[in-house]
Amino acid sequence: MASRFSDLIILISGGINQRRLYFDDHPRVREQARAIILRFEDVLQQTGETGFFFGIHKGKFVRNGKFMVGPSIAGRNLIELARQLACGGFLLRRGLTEDELLAFFRLGAVLNAPVNSLQAAKDLFLREGIGHIDPAPHFQETAAPAGSHEAATIDPGLITFDFEDGPAGGPPPSLQKELEPLLPLFQTMFSAVESNTVEAARDQSLDLDRNLDAGQELVGRIDPQTIDIMNLMRYPDYDSFTVGHGVRMATLSVTVGRGLGWPAHLLTELAAAAMLHDVGKAKIPADILYKPGALTDEERRVAESHAEIGARMLLAQGCARPAIIAGAWGHHLRHDGAGYPVTPDWIRRSPTAAVLKVCDVFEALTAARPYKAPLSPRRAFEIMIGDAGAFDPRILTTLFATIGLHPPGSRVELSDGSRGYVRESGRNQDRPLVLVTTAPDGRDLEINDQFLVDLAEETNLEVADFQSVAMESCMAEDF
Amino acid sequence: MSPFELNHRAAGPPRPAEPDDPAVDPACHREAAEVLLAVDRLMTVGTYYEPGHAKYRAVSRECEAVLHAALAARQGVTISLVEGGLAVFGQRFPAGSREARRLYSLMDPLGLGLLEIHPGVTADEFLAALAILQERRNALAAATDFEEIRIQGLPTTVSVVTRGLFMRTRNPDLPPGGGSPTGGAEGPATDPTAMDPHLIPAELLVQGADLQKCEREFLKIVDGLVKTPARSLNRGGGPGGGPGGGPGTGPSSGPGGDSAANTGKPAWIPPEILGSISEIVAALGGTNSDPLVFEHLIAHAREALKATADAAVVDLLFENMRREVMTQGSARPQLVGASRARKRRNPEPVFTMTAAELAGAFAGLEIPAGPLENPAALDRAGALGLCVLQLQGEPGPDLIEGVRLTINRIVGDKGFGGPERSALAAAVAAIFSREPDEAALTVFEMLWEPLRTMQPHAVGPVWLEVWRRLKPAHRRHAWPYTVNDILLGLAWRNPLEALALYGQVSRVRASEDARLLYVLESLPALKEGRIGKEVFAPPPPLLFPVLQVLIGSSLSAKLGPPLHDHLLKLQTHPLAVVMLEAATEYHPGNRVVYQAILEQGVREKLTPRMVELGGRLLTLAILRLPPGSRTEPWLADAVRWLGKLAPRDATDALNRIVTEKKLFVMPAWPKELRLAAEQAWLSLGEEGGRSSAADRLGAYDVENEDPDIFAEPVGSGSPAAPAQEG
Secondary structure (H helix, E strand, C coil): CHHHHHHHHHHHHHHHHHHHHCCCCCHHHHHHHHHHHHHHHHHHHHHCCCEEEEEEECCEEEECCEEEHHHHHHCHHHHHHHHHCCCCEEEEECCCCHHHHHHHHHHHHHCCCCCCCHHHHHHHHHHCCCCCEEEECCCCCCCCCCCCCCCCCCCCCCCCCCCCCCCCCCCCHHHHHHHHHHHHHHHHHHHHHHHHHHHHHCCCCCCHHHHHHHHHHHHHHCCCCCCCHHHHCCCCCHHHHHHHHHHHHHHHHHHHHHHCCCCHHHHHHHHHHHHHCCHHHHHCCHHHHCCCCCCCHHHHHHHHCHHHHHHHHHHHHCCCCHHHHHHHHHCCECCCCCECCCCCCCCCCCHHHHHHHHHHHHHHHHCCECCECCCCHHHHHHHHHCCHHHCCHHHHHHHHHHHCCCCCCCEEEECCCCEEEEEECCCCCCCCEEEEEECCCCCECCHHHCEEEECCCCCCCCEEEEECHHHHHHHCCCC | CCHHHHHCCCCCCCCCCCCCCCCCCHHHHHHHHHHHHHHHHHHHHHHHCCCCCHHHHHHHHHHHHHHHHHHHCCCCEEEEEECCEEEECCEEEECCCCCCHHHHHHHHHHCEEEEEECCCCCHHHHHHHHHHHHHHHHHHHHCCCCCCCCCCCCCCCEEEEECCCCCCCCCCCCCCCCCCCCCCCCCCCCCHHHHCCCCCCHHHCCCCHHHHHHHHHHHHHHHHHHHCHHHHHHCCCCCCCCCCCHHHHHHHCCCCCCCHHHHCCCCCCCHHHHHHHHHHHHHHHCCCCCHHHHHHHHHHHHHHHHCCCCHHHHHHHHHHHHHHHHCHHHCCCCCCCCCCCCCCCCCCCCCCCCHHHHHHHHHCCCCCCCCCCCHHHHHHHHHHHHHHHHHCCCCCHHHHHHHHHHHHHHHCCCCCCHHHHHHHHHHHHHHCCCCCCHHHHHHHHHHHHHHHHHCHHHHHHHHHHHHHHCCHHHHHHHHHHHHHHHHHCCCCCCHHHHHHHHHHHHHCCHHHCHHHHHHHHCCHHHHHCCCCHHHHCCCCCCCHHHHHHHCCCCCHHHHHHHHHHHHHHHCCCHHHHHHHHHHCCCCHHHHHHHHHHHHHCCCCCCCHHHHHHHHHHHHHHHHCCCHHHCCCCHHHHHHHHHHHHCCCCHHHHHHHHHHCEECCCEECCCHHHHHHHHHHHHHHCCCCCCCCHHHHHCCCCHHHCCHHHHCCCCCCCCCCCCCCCC
């Protein structure tokens, strides 16, 4: 059920984004609201609860005392709304209507000045006709037991905003500690890619510096052994996964660029290029982008035009870096000359576009999508090497060498029955450095008892089973 | 026929038997696959799309259509859980196959033997049914004890039958091997729950409340074991407790030692079998994890049930248990965090390559030696090309301005180097590969102006690359613009490149194409009257063809005097020297003379034009020479040339030199000249016998001149000289 909650939060945040793009009565905004209401009612029915509460603390969503990674990354506008409303979360109550949700979206989209107090926020909600969404007080980080008046209790019947660390799914606490500092960065990047889409759809100037700044931060914060945090996300709809795709492309591209030995300033441009590479899709009709079946020839032509459209948008700015322009144009060009858009031979192929091409395919294969389950990196590599003509061989090989068969953060089971997480891919593709978190007898190890095993040295052990973070996340919600 | 179908009793008349051989009927297999895939899609669409979503609706409609098509020819679609997979229309699909995987993973844990889809089903109904099954499966994973699995609330168009408990405890009315539990010949019972162990009517079980309770508990345990084998292996006690306790403790008072007659049990159930059932119940209640012990228990249970139910059912029922037991040692324990992720199979297909093979495949890729060429430069080069491409596509004003700024940015980058220059050259060559129109020239200017302004040292090398890229027939299109830049002044770092470019430009016979001069006249150099020192820098005959055109242009007045001095200094041909000295200075009327001299270049053999113009010029010069200038040093050579060139009025000039007197008696011309004139006169031959001077002198055939005259010098970085200009 955790995934249903995270989906709701991401969808609500997406609704605010839609409202930024359109207006209240726009079909897409209404459709988003309608979809959320249906899902919300479904969740209430499943849980038997009367409402759904989620808290916001330190810039992250919290539910049941646990940070929610995916929504925290994808829901920055909702977090920002909470900050402006001086509240610590929102309670959605049974009976929530589409119109109330639209009003909420509107607030999220247009509110540009903070209110003074929680009461003022509540009054604002009432004035806006939002009767079934309650802003919640901030969490008070005290030692008070759950249920005490000092805890941000919203409704006696609902979950208390309680920060006790408990057993949870996802990475172990030791890895969570590594992920937590990165959340603000990825929030920023997700928000940047989202904003790119809004600006592009509205024919506004793209804030290129925003992307470059985020790219620079990314380059300075991650290394090839950083867990692919974006692969932890589940996307409830196309819009969110399109944005997430751009963010994950940035991390993959930087990893590959590092492997190629590119200097920091080029890596920054590469990251920005990745975040902007699909900006042209903002101009492609949703009917074509969302079409579940095969596209007709004409539809395909329209869909493929996003590359040229995006490049043209960037060119029109006059200040876009050449790498970003070339990346938007050429990320679907094959190394063997095929692909799109049709490009004369005399135009030099861009290395940035070649990196994006490789990362784009790898990302698509290994990410969970609404229409398919993720593949393991190994399977993805098998597929890609089978079409090696599509990719620059140097770049493809670098991707293989840097990502490896067992990317950091993947769950593995070793041949002795112990289990854990990959900490580093390792020089040998098939023998990573593993943090053992569960003993062979199935006993979970305390944090202090967890230990590292370098399979490159421990040759008597090998990886017996593997699940990437995306595979684990997806397989948990198979229906 | 599937063992389950033997026992399944569904509403409606019997359905036609379906073939059980998967090897036959590809069409049937295909249809079966379509049904399973449609079910699979319905199972997944709800994961990611809410019911109102467009995609959700679209997928639902499509899947509904598939099901309806399958139902059109049948009274129902039955999906059976068979060993290792699913079966539809008699076609088998392995559990790991794309078609069956997901549904199998739903039916198997729930112990569903059959999933039936009835006519009239809608996608919504089917989805509702799947939701119910999913919810029950979720509950299964969260269960901590054996519990009764009740599948309730299904729509009328979807039904399921559990597989675990098709056993029927026979009553005397049952024919051997199966039949209606209600007796009689009316056929199968209509209530599918008749076989449900939790719902089997008492009259179908052995008599005696304790035994019935025992049997129910046994069946319940078996059912629970099938569905949650892992739990059963770890538990120290089952719901029956140990021997002597709980509902499984009936044996001592139950069927163990009582005769059938005494207890009223049906005679067809051997007492020892009933005893075994009781023992098994007790033993299973105290199940331990010893596989061998459990094997024995299974064997006993099998024997017991064989007497009461269909053998195939029993086999299937216990095969799962056996498999789980035998694989316990290597069974995958749950991973950390599995409370959220249920234990499930890896959905991926088998890898097609081992890890080593995969690594080998990557190692086998052909990668150019050395690091990737400057990526930033290549990106700039690529973007530059895209700028040009956009400009060629009728862009709007915003895009034009953006492109212009982008070009300026790229060209002005301090890293601007080889790749960018090549990109620029490629773009310009593309422009000049045909007669450029106004739009093309606008693009050219957008590319060229920032180059001139921000990278002046690159202008020449880029022009050189442009000329090398152009086919010979197209180079004339670039000629005016190149000459314009030469006149404006080029800054070279590599003199050999300069010579190479001048050689390329010189090859164009621009003097024969008035249009080239026309275009050149419209360009800044001629409009502003600028003559760069470049034009006089290269060694002859480089740029002579250009000067030849320029001396006939609006620039001639400005060009003439320095050209006169330059040619005089070069001394490209003895006759040219004499002619220039005879002319003394540039005069516009003598343009053709300079053109002839430039055309002559450094060739030894005279061109016809030089023969003609040389003769005329020298004759006129001698005839008009003032008396005070008759000692000029060039006169002797001039007289000798007259004898060679044989112009029309040569005799007049020579005669005058020989015969002219001053003061009636004294020769007017110096002796040296008179002697030379006499010699020349003699060399002219008899009147009418003069042959063509050109023939006698073997004047140079310009039409067939050596094409290598303007070949690029070694070290200019060029390949072999291109073909002669057309």
